[in-house]
Amino acid sequence: MSHHAHAVHAQDPTLANRYGTDQDRPSRRRLWVGLGVLGLLGAVLLAVWLGLNLSVGNIEYKDVGYTIEDDGNATVTFQVLVPEGVQAECDVLVMDSHAAPVGFRTVRLVSVPQDQRDTPSDAQQVYTVDVRTVVRGDSGVVEACRKL
Structure with a gap:
């Protein structure tokens, strides 16, 4: 019977003996985790770079008011x-009054040169524009x- 047990043991080795140990899995897993972290970091850096490039040099504007002069102006x-x-x-x-356009005008703007600005707010200009309606x-x- 011991001969039979030995034969069964020879035919039924452990999984580690049959398939080998799982030694290369952690390094492969580490590789994928590392690549994922690098990809995520790259995406964040790209988003920051694009955000800065799109916001730097933008034209900022704000409505101050309007006056309806008469039926045509x-x-x-x-x-x-x-x-x-x-x-x-x-x-x-x-x-x-129905939000339908009744007058339109395109105005060309001029930037104030840096050497003529005392403070950052000097770069802001106020325009009052006549529009025919x-x-x-x-x-x-x-x-x-x-931008043009």
């Missing part, structure tokens, strides 16, 4: 910050500003 006042050396323009829109307007806004 309105004025729109807005504040804008144009980075030095950037040429830009803004679209000014006058709308009626086809009927009496109800409100006026800056629709968009863009």
Whole structure:
């Protein structure tokens, strides 16, 4: 019977004897974890870089007010910050009481050179623009500003 037990043992070795030990798995797992961490770090750095590049040099604008002069004219006042050396323009829109456009004008902007600025707020300029309308307007806004 011991001969039979020995024969069964020879035919049924342990899994480690049959398939080998799991020594190369941790290093492969470490490799994938490392690559995942590097990929995630790369994605974060790319997002930060893109965010900074898209925000630096942007034109910032804000509506200040409007005046409806009569049935054919309105004025729109807005504040804008144009980075030095950037040429830009803004679209000014006058709308009626139903928010339908009744007047439109594109205004070319000029940036203040750095050497003429005493403080960062000196870069902001206020524009008051006359806009002709086809009927009496109800409100006026800056629709968009863009680099040229």
